[in-house]
Amino acid sequence: MPRPQDHFGRKARAEGYPARSVFKLREILEKFPLLRPRARVLDIGAAPGSFSILLLEKLKGGGEVTGVDLAPAIAVPAGTPGYLYISGDIFEEGVYTRIRSRAPFDLIVSDAAPATTGTRELDAAQSMALAERVLDIAADCLSAGGSLAVKIFQGAGEREYLARLRSRFKTARGFKPQASRSESFETYYIGMGFIPG
Numbered sequence: 001m002p003r004p005q006d007h008f009g010r011k012a013r014a015e016g017y018p019a020r021s022v023f024k025l026r027e028i029l030e031k032f033p034l035l036r037p038r039a040r041v042l043d044i045g046a047a048p049g050s051f052s053i054l055l056l057e058k059l060k061g062g063g064e065v066t067g068v069d070l071a072p073a074i075a076v077p078a079g080t081p082g083y084l085y086i087s088g089d090i091f092e093e094g095v096y097t098r099i100r101s102r103a104p105f106d107l108i109v110s111d112a113a114p115a116t117t118g119t120r121e122l123d124a125a126q127s128m129a130l131a132e133r134v135l136d137i138a139a140d141c142l143s144a145g146g147s148l149a150v151k152i153f154q155g156a157g158e159r160e161y162l163a164r165l166r167s168r169f170k171t172a173r174g175f176k177p178q179a180s181r182s183e184s185f186e187t188y189y190i191g192m193g194f195i196p197g
């Protein structure tokens with residue numbers, strides 16, 4: 001029997017997206033009012049490009065999307081109006097400076113994930129380090145009232161992370177899209193109503 005991942009992967013490619021993660025963001029955007037018209041969006045861990053493509057489609061030519069990833073390039077064609085791709089590591093200061101030059105953002109999404117080692121504790125710890133960095137970027141670059149959706153591999157301090165989110169957003173909660181069900185390990189945390197300061 002085909003694995004659910006293969007099913008979603010084929011369906012994504014048939015619909016013109018390079019990765020099945022598109023279905024996760026679709027579900028998140030259907031469930032939570034994160035994306036307003038003409039929003040400025042930061043897509044962290046953007047390669048191969050499904051999230052960015054979906055965000056551009058939903059914005060219908062309004063707003064702006066900035067993608068950032070370690071990969072040298074992604075599936076969004078160079079020169080797409082309203083889109084900037086930054087190739088690099090979000091822990092690097094130079095990359096951070098480039099991200100910051102596009103701020104403020106109304107929405108930050110992060111699907112960033114470490115290369116998995118097979119050791120769950122290590123993978124979860126590396127994922128949490130990424131999520132912490134994403135929250136630091138959000139604290140500095142989100143506009144008042146803005147939103148954050150961030151992927152986390154469960155198993156390393158989610159309770160503390162949620163508490164940190166709740167101190168910076170009016171509401172914060174976990175959400176596991178149907179399309180993530182086959183990956184029991186991952187979930188998303190959603191913060192809405194960013195409180196600056």
Ligand SMILES: C[S@@+](CC[C@H](N)C(=O)[O-])C[C@H]1O[C@@H](n2cnc3c(N)ncnc32)[C@H](O)[C@@H]1O
Nearest residue numbers: 045047048049050051069070089090111112113
């Ligand atoms: C699951 S993929 C993202 C899929 C993407 N959301 C899409 O829709 O096509 C996770 C991505 O996180 C990126 N990543 C991991 N660590 C990173 C870091 N420190 N800085 C930037 N990107 C990172 C990886 O290179 C990888 O492309």
